Amino acid sequence: MDLYALLAQLLNGLAEASALFLVAAGLSLIFGVSRIVNFAHGSFFMLGMYVAHSLIERLGGGSWRVMGFWGALLLAALVVGLLGALVEMLLLRRIYKAPELFQLLATFALVLVFNDAALWIWGPEDLLGRRAPGLAGAVQLFGRAYPSYNLVLIVVGPAILGLLWVLLTRTRWGVMVRAATHDREMLGALGVNQAWLFTGVFALGCMLAGLGGALQLPREPASLGRDLTTIGDAFVIVVVGGMGSIPGAYLAALLIAEVKSICIGLGTVQLASITISFSKLTLVVEFLIMAVVLVVRPWGLLGRPQATNRHAAPVEAPLRRGSGRYAVAITVSLLAMAALPLLNQSLPYAAVLGQDVLVAILFVVSLHFMMGPGGMHSFGHAAYYGLGAYGAAILVKAAGLPMPLATLAAPLLAGLGAMLFGWFCVRLSGVYLAMLTLAFSQIVWSVVFQWDAVTGGSNGMIGIWPDEWLSGTRYYYLTLVIVALSAYVLRRFLFAPFGYALRAGRDSPLRADAIGIDVKRVQWLAFVIAGVFGGLAGTIYVFSKGSVSPDVISVGKSVDGLVMVLLGGIQALTGPIIGAAVFGVLQDSVMRATDYWRALFGGIILFLVLAFPQGLAGISLQIRSWWQHPRMAMTAERQEKLT
Amino acid sequence: MSDVVEPALLEVSGLNAWYGAAHILFDVALQVRRGEVISLMGRNGAGKSTTLKAIMGLLARRDGQIRFMGRDIAAKEPFQVARMGLGFVPEDRRIFPDLTVTENLETGRQQLRHWPDGSPALNWTPDALYELFPNLGRMQGRRGGQMSGGEQQMLTIARTLMGNPFLVLLDEPSEGVAPVIVEQMAHMILSLKARGASILLSEQNFHFAQLVSDRAYVLEKGQIMYEGSMRELAENDDIQRNYLGV
């Protein structure tokens, strides 16, 4: 790559950084003030693209087209900002005091709803936007043609950064926003109505995302997949830059965009006898950067340790041992699951769904093990599921191991992965830990995706079936036994001294440390155990399907697990089981009922979040308390409002 | 007392409060009248801070009657209470560390108030506060996080005064600051009092309280054990020994 080519790539990076920055800045701002990790932020970006497309079609023609074009972009940003304000007022306001992860779940439901809304309004086809009038061509730079529109983008990033800086430091509103970032309760006691501050910040953040999307339209078509790719990038940038830091977001956007551009510029390089494909590295390079930054500077490049959240959710209630009735319920469920294959005649599909639900239960129970009692929130549990699945496939296919041996060995492989990643992860906590787990799972994903020779790349691997004597219904029963045993073993762990130490470390790391518990070690061990059982789920999965593809390690898979844990309720041990079963059946039935299953599914999640902030497993508790102490429940609710 | 006709500025009765399941305050009752400086005394953990927070609406669970200037505030949010002219200075100061002194003051700013009889309440500007706290005036551009404990204590009081409150709830201004600062605090409170300010002060330091206040309530384990004039309390050795550890 010669010098001019390098310069051109660097310019590309600058343009790319602007778009990334706009989304990330909004996300960071929102997180800083409201502590809400807005999963739907990428959706606002996507909506910005679509709305801009529609507006430009209407306003961008005729003799006023220059003004119409730019006016349409700004208008699109405003529309998206307004939508953000509505979301904040109608939804988020009701759940600020819910546990952090519930807020995440609610915003995730919004992703589903917005995606289907866009599908309904704009259809499934990608929509190519008009070029900016007068900027459709290229300019000569360093002897090459360079798209002139990119020059606009290059300027927009720093300009918005400057405007935000002025807004935050030179206006009363900005001072309030910065104060709220640190201690919103105190700000309230000084007479500031936080509700409107939050609405304003959320609207501004969404407007920035919408603007980012609108500005991107002349460069790439609006598409329905843009919500999730955008939120992935934005999370990474916010974490690398430091959550809540706007200059940090620009720095991180610049760093990542430039490194990516250089990778593309380098292409495939021959070093000694090794061929390195740098362009393929772009898939993972941002996660590599994030992993390094989180390990070296856990608060991000320009971030600072998170202020203790004074509005933290209440301390988790102690786990209760099951009663006699509980044992009856378990037995009945097991018997019911065991009876499923008997329905083969009338409901041939039931056993297939049952198999999937069982695998999901194991996956989610293992995730819950580290999230609930362990207090470590993972956004990347699919990594271990995938290691188990691919591990088994490779051991059987490439190493020629017999299937039972592979079934034993593959989860251990996943455990090794968890051991390596967990060592880094347990050094962090909260959102940062979650982000690092996400980074590691993306790294695993991209290795699997690109290592064609061993993993089959994007095609995956096929023909991985259980031995003859274990096929069909027998495999279903094997699964049932393994899942039940695993759930039992994980439960036993929690009521052993190890489990007490784990929960002590979650509730009060300092005090646990003071009584001689090596909190990090205990958490590391929990991480590994969760990895092994997550891997076991993947192993069972691969033999039940006979094939595996990189999708099993995708962010979507991790998010599914998260949703199941939260649906079931994080405080109850039966939560993940209920969550996985409800999720599986719901998804299956909703998917077959309508084309807009995502919206319906999202709507159901939103309803559940608003109605049962303790999760589904909390329903029975909630109903019982209403029944037994109607008056107490009412006062408790009133007091909630007073908080 | 000559002003019996005027309702008390703050009137609390039957106040109970909880942290989680722990019942902390038991039927606390107290009153503050316009122009008074009242000390709420008691040992560490007696419930002084909890009382002030409960009045402000900062606790998840509380119960009882709280009337401020004749209006019921028991179900109001903290920001509503603050906007009615009840200022709160927390014991842990809670300065915004990234904000400069001037910006910290800005966060507390509210408009000028008038008493029901039409007379204006004290109207604070940053300049007036810099006069009251000369130290702050010399470091207007400094960030809150880079100030000493005593300076932060002054800033947190000044920040609340920016709201031009009718009444200030002041939680242990003398706690954890150097003796010279304690002295300055006492002067500051006396000077506020001379201008007609009303203050409900939580305090463990008996001499400090004696210097600045008119009346006192003594709390022990969340219950009011004594109420009376500061002068009577100074002569009551039993109460001092049993509840104040003097």
Ligand SMILES: Nc1ncnc2c1ncn2[C@@H]1O[C@H](COP(=O)(O)OP(=O)(O)O)[C@@H](O)[C@H]1O
């Ligand atoms: N955040 C809290 N959570 C639980 N208990 C608390 C909390 N703050 C104070 N307490 C308890 O409430 C009681 C009263 O505390 P506090 O009002 O702070 O006392 P004081 O201000 O008189 O020193 C003490 O027993 C204390 O341990």
Ligand SMILES: [Mg+2]
């Ligand atoms: Mg106190």
